[in-house]
Amino acid sequence: MMLTALNTQTRHGEVCPLDTTLKVITGKWKSIILCRLMKQELRYSELLRTLPGCTRRMLSLQLSQLEADHIIQKEVDPTYTPIKTSYHLTELGQSLVPIIQAMDQWGAQYIKTLETTTD
Amino acid sequence: MMLTALNTQTRHGEVCPLDTTLKVITGKWKSIILCRLMKQELRYSELLRTLPGCTRRMLSLQLSQLEADHIIQKEVDPTYTPIKTSYHLTELGQSLVPIIQAMDQWGAQYIKTLETTTD
DNA sequence: CGGGATCCCCCCAGATACTG
DNA sequence: CAGTATCTGGGGGGATCCCG
Numbered sequence: 001m002m003l004t005a006l007n008t009q010t011r012h013g014e015v016c017p018l019d020t021t022l023k024v025i026t027g028k029w030k031s032i033i034l035c036r037l038m039k040q041e042l043r044y045s046e047l048l049r050t051l052p053g054c055t056r057r058m059l060s061l062q063l064s065q066l067e068a069d070h071i072i073q074k075e076v077d078p079t080y081t082p083i084k085t086s087y088h089l090t091e092l093g094q095s096l097v098p099i100i101q102a103m104d105q106w107g108a109q110y111i112k113t114l115e116t117t118t119d
Numbered sequence: 120m121m122l123t124a125l126n127t128q129t130r131h132g133e134v135c136p137l138d139t140t141l142k143v144i145t146g147k148w149k150s151i152i153l154c155r156l157m158k159q160e161l162r163y164s165e166l167l168r169t170l171p172g173c174t175r176r177m178l179s180l181q182l183s184q185l186e187a188d189h190i191i192q193k194e195v196d197p198t199y200t201p202i203k204t205s206y207h208l209t210e211l212g213q214s215l216v217p218i219i220q221a222m223d224q225w226g227a228q229y230i231k232t233l234e235t236t237t238d
Numbered sequence: 239c240g241g242g243a244t245c246c247c248c249c250c251a252g253a254t255a256c257t258g
Numbered sequence: 259c260a261g262t263a264t265c266t267g268g269g270g271g272g273a274t275c276c277c278g
Contacts, residue, residue: 008230011151012171017226018150018219024229026145028271031137032130044240052131055272060241070233082239082278092229099225100137102218107136110143111127113211114189147251163260174252179261201258201259 007069024069025096029054029062034089037072038097041088063087071096126188143188144215148173148181153208156191157216160207182206190215 009019025031029051036042036050048059066072071093077084089097128138144150148170155161155169167178185191190212196203208216 021226107140
Protein backbone atom coordinates (compact mmCIF):
# COMPACT_ATOMS: atom_id res chain seq x y z
CA MET A 1 0.00 0.00 0.00
CA MET A 2 1.13 3.53 -0.80
CA LEU A 3 2.17 5.76 2.06
CA THR A 4 -0.18 8.35 0.68
CA ALA A 5 -1.83 9.19 -2.58
CA LEU A 6 0.48 10.77 -5.11
CA ASN A 7 -0.05 14.44 -5.62
CA THR A 8 1.27 15.02 -9.10
CA GLN A 9 0.38 17.73 -11.53
CA THR A 10 -0.85 16.90 -15.01
CA ARG A 11 -1.00 18.70 -18.35
CA HIS A 12 -3.64 17.51 -20.80
CA GLY A 13 -3.86 14.20 -19.05
CA GLU A 14 -0.19 13.48 -18.65
CA VAL A 15 1.91 13.71 -15.51
CA CYS A 16 4.13 16.80 -15.67
CA PRO A 17 7.27 16.57 -13.50
CA LEU A 18 7.99 20.29 -13.76
CA ASP A 19 4.53 21.27 -12.59
CA THR A 20 4.74 18.68 -9.85
CA THR A 21 7.91 20.32 -8.55
CA LEU A 22 6.38 23.76 -8.79
CA LYS A 23 3.29 22.66 -6.93
CA VAL A 24 5.43 21.27 -4.11
CA ILE A 25 7.35 24.49 -3.52
CA THR A 26 4.74 27.07 -4.51
CA GLY A 27 2.66 28.47 -1.70
CA LYS A 28 2.56 31.70 0.20
CA TRP A 29 4.98 30.53 2.92
CA LYS A 30 6.47 27.30 1.66
CA SER A 31 9.69 28.69 0.24
CA ILE A 32 10.61 30.54 3.39
CA ILE A 33 9.59 27.61 5.58
CA LEU A 34 11.95 25.42 3.55
CA CYS A 35 14.71 28.01 3.94
CA ARG A 36 14.26 27.93 7.71
CA LEU A 37 14.20 24.14 7.92
CA MET A 38 17.23 23.83 5.65
CA LYS A 39 19.30 25.24 8.47
CA GLN A 40 17.75 23.47 11.42
CA GLU A 41 14.83 21.59 12.81
CA LEU A 42 12.27 23.96 14.28
CA ARG A 43 9.17 23.88 16.43
CA TYR A 44 5.82 25.22 15.29
CA SER A 45 6.05 28.30 17.48
CA GLU A 46 9.67 28.92 16.50
CA LEU A 47 8.71 28.87 12.83
CA LEU A 48 5.81 31.19 13.51
CA ARG A 49 8.10 33.69 15.22
CA THR A 50 10.52 33.78 12.30
CA LEU A 51 7.67 34.31 9.83
CA PRO A 52 6.31 37.81 10.44
CA GLY A 53 2.86 38.16 8.93
CA CYS A 54 2.15 34.46 8.77
CA THR A 55 -0.96 33.44 10.66
CA ARG A 56 -1.19 30.18 12.60
CA ARG A 57 -3.83 28.99 10.19
CA MET A 58 -1.56 29.54 7.19
CA LEU A 59 1.45 28.02 8.92
CA SER A 60 -0.57 24.90 9.70
CA LEU A 61 -1.86 24.69 6.14
CA GLN A 62 1.54 25.11 4.53
CA LEU A 63 3.19 22.66 6.94
CA SER A 64 0.49 20.04 6.41
CA GLN A 65 0.86 20.33 2.63
CA LEU A 66 4.62 20.02 2.81
CA GLU A 67 4.22 17.02 5.07
CA ALA A 68 1.62 15.41 2.79
CA ASP A 69 4.09 15.87 -0.07
CA HIS A 70 6.80 14.14 2.00
CA ILE A 71 9.05 17.20 1.97
CA ILE A 72 9.05 17.73 5.71
CA GLN A 73 8.36 15.47 8.64
CA LYS A 74 6.54 16.28 11.82
CA GLU A 75 7.71 14.91 15.13
CA VAL A 76 5.57 14.98 18.25
CA ASP A 77 7.27 14.58 21.57
CA PRO A 78 4.75 13.09 24.01
CA THR A 79 6.98 13.53 27.03
CA TYR A 80 6.52 17.26 26.88
CA THR A 81 3.50 18.97 28.19
CA PRO A 82 1.37 20.67 27.08
CA ILE A 83 2.82 19.53 23.75
CA LYS A 84 5.92 19.80 21.60
CA THR A 85 6.07 19.34 17.87
CA SER A 86 9.01 19.88 15.60
CA TYR A 87 9.52 19.85 11.87
CA HIS A 88 12.52 18.84 9.79
CA LEU A 89 13.25 18.11 6.15
CA THR A 90 12.89 14.56 4.90
CA GLU A 91 15.44 13.06 2.52
CA LEU A 92 13.23 14.18 -0.33
CA GLY A 93 13.17 17.64 1.17
CA GLN A 94 16.96 17.62 1.45
CA SER A 95 17.21 16.72 -2.23
CA LEU A 96 15.31 19.91 -2.98
CA VAL A 97 17.91 22.12 -1.33
CA PRO A 98 20.23 22.47 -4.37
CA ILE A 99 17.30 23.60 -6.51
CA ILE A 100 16.23 26.14 -3.94
CA GLN A 101 19.78 27.44 -3.74
CA ALA A 102 19.99 27.63 -7.53
CA MET A 103 16.73 29.59 -7.63
CA ASP A 104 17.99 31.93 -4.94
CA GLN A 105 21.21 32.56 -6.86
CA TRP A 106 19.36 33.05 -10.13
CA GLY A 107 17.03 35.53 -8.44
CA ALA A 108 19.96 37.50 -7.05
CA GLN A 109 21.59 37.68 -10.48
CA TYR A 110 18.25 38.54 -12.07
CA ILE A 111 17.70 41.46 -9.71
CA LYS A 112 21.25 42.65 -10.25
CA THR A 113 20.89 42.47 -14.02
CA LEU A 114 17.66 44.43 -14.07
CA GLU A 115 19.01 46.99 -11.64
CA THR A 116 21.98 47.76 -13.85
CA THR A 117 20.15 47.66 -17.15
CA THR A 118 19.60 51.22 -18.24
CA ASP A 119 18.50 52.80 -21.48
CA MET B 120 16.50 55.37 -16.93
CA MET B 121 15.36 51.86 -16.09
CA LEU B 122 13.84 49.78 -18.84
CA THR B 123 10.96 49.04 -16.51
CA ALA B 124 10.24 49.02 -12.84
CA LEU B 125 11.75 46.11 -10.98
CA ASN B 126 9.27 43.47 -9.96
CA THR B 127 10.94 41.84 -7.01
CA GLN B 128 9.39 39.98 -4.13
CA THR B 129 10.06 40.97 -0.56
CA ARG B 130 9.91 39.28 2.83
CA HIS B 131 9.40 41.53 5.83
CA GLY B 132 10.68 44.50 3.90
CA GLU B 133 13.73 42.90 2.32
CA VAL B 134 14.18 41.78 -1.26
CA CYS B 135 14.01 37.99 -1.46
CA PRO B 136 15.79 36.51 -4.48
CA LEU B 137 14.16 33.10 -4.06
CA ASP B 138 10.67 34.54 -4.01
CA THR B 139 11.54 36.75 -6.94
CA THR B 140 12.48 33.69 -8.96
CA LEU B 141 9.36 31.85 -7.90
CA LYS B 142 7.18 34.79 -8.84
CA VAL B 143 8.72 34.90 -12.30
CA ILE B 144 8.00 31.26 -13.10
CA THR B 145 4.83 30.70 -11.10
CA GLY B 146 1.58 31.15 -12.97
CA LYS B 147 -1.00 28.83 -14.36
CA TRP B 148 0.61 28.57 -17.81
CA LYS B 149 4.06 30.11 -17.42
CA SER B 150 6.05 26.93 -16.93
CA ILE B 151 4.63 25.24 -19.99
CA ILE B 152 4.98 28.39 -22.06
CA LEU B 153 8.65 28.49 -21.10
CA CYS B 154 9.01 24.82 -22.04
CA ARG B 155 7.56 25.55 -25.47
CA LEU B 156 9.74 28.59 -26.05
CA MET B 157 12.86 26.77 -24.86
CA LYS B 158 12.68 24.69 -28.01
CA GLN B 159 11.70 27.34 -30.53
CA GLU B 160 10.25 30.74 -31.16
CA LEU B 161 6.47 30.55 -31.52
CA ARG B 162 3.58 32.69 -32.62
CA TYR B 163 0.64 33.53 -30.39
CA SER B 164 -1.71 31.17 -32.20
CA GLU B 165 0.89 28.43 -32.28
CA LEU B 166 1.32 28.68 -28.53
CA LEU B 167 -2.42 28.66 -28.07
CA ARG B 168 -2.76 25.49 -30.10
CA THR B 169 -0.12 23.65 -28.07
CA LEU B 170 -1.78 24.68 -24.78
CA PRO B 171 -5.08 22.81 -24.57
CA GLY B 172 -7.38 24.45 -22.07
CA CYS B 173 -5.61 27.79 -22.10
CA THR B 174 -7.88 30.67 -23.03
CA ARG B 175 -6.70 33.58 -25.16
CA ARG B 176 -7.20 35.85 -22.18
CA MET B 177 -4.93 33.74 -19.99
CA LEU B 178 -2.33 33.33 -22.69
CA SER B 179 -2.20 37.09 -23.14
CA LEU B 180 -1.91 37.67 -19.42
CA GLN B 181 0.85 35.12 -18.90
CA LEU B 182 2.79 36.32 -21.94
CA SER B 183 2.54 39.96 -20.88
CA GLN B 184 3.80 39.12 -17.40
CA LEU B 185 6.72 37.11 -18.74
CA GLU B 186 7.53 39.96 -21.08
CA ALA B 187 7.28 42.55 -18.29
CA ASP B 188 9.72 40.42 -16.30
CA HIS B 189 12.12 40.35 -19.28
CA ILE B 190 11.94 36.58 -19.61
CA ILE B 191 10.48 36.55 -23.09
CA GLN B 192 10.44 39.05 -25.91
CA LYS B 193 7.62 39.83 -28.28
CA GLU B 194 8.31 40.56 -31.91
CA VAL B 195 5.73 42.10 -34.20
CA ASP B 196 6.24 41.74 -37.92
CA PRO B 197 4.52 44.67 -39.65
CA THR B 198 5.01 43.31 -43.15
CA TYR B 199 2.50 40.57 -42.47
CA THR B 200 -1.18 41.13 -42.67
CA PRO B 201 -3.42 40.92 -40.79
CA ILE B 202 -0.65 40.69 -38.20
CA LYS B 203 2.12 38.42 -37.01
CA THR B 204 3.61 38.30 -33.56
CA SER B 205 6.13 35.88 -32.22
CA TYR B 206 7.66 35.22 -28.84
CA HIS B 207 11.11 34.02 -27.89
CA LEU B 208 13.21 33.75 -24.76
CA THR B 209 15.47 36.66 -23.84
CA GLU B 210 18.96 36.06 -22.54
CA LEU B 211 17.56 36.20 -19.04
CA GLY B 212 14.97 33.67 -20.08
CA GLN B 213 17.68 31.42 -21.48
CA SER B 214 19.53 31.60 -18.19
CA LEU B 215 16.46 30.14 -16.55
CA VAL B 216 16.53 26.99 -18.67
CA PRO B 217 18.96 25.00 -16.48
CA ILE B 218 16.79 25.64 -13.45
CA ILE B 219 13.67 24.55 -15.27
CA GLN B 220 15.44 21.40 -16.40
CA ALA B 221 16.64 20.73 -12.87
CA MET B 222 13.11 21.13 -11.57
CA ASP B 223 11.79 18.81 -14.26
CA GLN B 224 14.35 16.18 -13.36
CA TRP B 225 13.72 16.55 -9.65
CA GLY B 226 9.98 16.17 -10.28
CA ALA B 227 10.53 13.00 -12.26
CA GLN B 228 12.67 11.50 -9.52
CA TYR B 229 10.18 12.66 -6.89
CA ILE B 230 7.29 10.94 -8.64
CA LYS B 231 9.35 7.81 -9.10
CA THR B 232 10.35 7.76 -5.45
CA LEU B 233 6.81 8.16 -4.19
CA GLU B 234 5.48 5.58 -6.63
CA THR B 235 7.88 2.94 -5.38
CA THR B 236 7.60 3.80 -1.70
CA THR B 237 5.34 1.21 -0.15
CA ASP B 238 4.55 0.27 3.39
C1' DC C 239 1.35 24.72 22.84
C1' DG C 240 -0.32 23.52 18.51
C1' DG C 241 -3.59 23.42 16.12
C1' DG C 242 -8.93 23.03 13.85
C1' DA C 243 -13.69 25.17 12.59
C1' DT C 244 -16.23 28.89 10.84
C1' DC C 245 -17.28 33.17 8.57
C1' DC C 246 -16.34 36.29 5.12
C1' DC C 247 -14.07 39.08 1.61
C1' DC C 248 -11.39 39.75 -2.39
C1' DC C 249 -9.01 38.39 -6.38
C1' DC C 250 -8.08 34.98 -10.06
C1' DA C 251 -9.61 33.07 -13.95
C1' DG C 252 -13.52 31.19 -17.06
C1' DA C 253 -17.14 32.62 -20.41
C1' DT C 254 -18.53 35.61 -23.69
C1' DA C 255 -18.46 39.42 -26.74
C1' DC C 256 -16.01 43.00 -29.18
C1' DT C 257 -11.92 45.12 -32.10
C1' DG C 258 -7.80 47.00 -35.06
C1' DC D 259 -4.63 37.19 -36.34
C1' DA D 260 -3.89 38.76 -31.88
C1' DG D 261 -5.56 40.46 -28.66
C1' DT D 262 -9.00 43.66 -24.97
C1' DA D 263 -13.44 44.54 -22.10
C1' DT D 264 -16.89 43.12 -19.07
C1' DC D 265 -19.30 40.12 -16.06
C1' DT D 266 -19.37 36.48 -12.82
C1' DG D 267 -18.31 32.53 -9.50
C1' DG D 268 -15.23 29.83 -6.71
C1' DG D 269 -11.39 29.43 -3.95
C1' DG D 270 -7.46 31.29 -1.20
C1' DG D 271 -6.51 33.44 2.81
C1' DG D 272 -7.45 36.88 6.88
C1' DA D 273 -9.93 37.36 11.38
C1' DT D 274 -11.86 35.27 15.03
C1' DC D 275 -13.13 31.70 18.18
C1' DC D 276 -12.73 27.04 20.08
C1' DC D 277 -10.19 22.76 21.77
C1' DG D 278 -7.11 18.70 23.69
